Amino acid sequence: MVQATKDDNLDSITEKILSGKDLDDKKSIYFMFTITHPHYTKAVNINLSMIDPFFYKVIRKVIYPTTIDKMKKYLGIK
16 A cells, blocks of 8 residues: 655655556656645646656646647547
């Protein structure tokens, strides 16, 4: 079980996010940290984009969709 503590830093947050077993676990842990430690969100995004680009791409499409992503979603294209 992953818990957010007040002593978490960028490295510990990234390790906890990447410790998820599958993509859904990683997303759940990521969203937990965006709520509990919102001041680390930008730094965690940059860190994740370097360490795990595939996972960052999934997160980017969910939270920060581009206009093309929005159009694909509207048209039902994956």
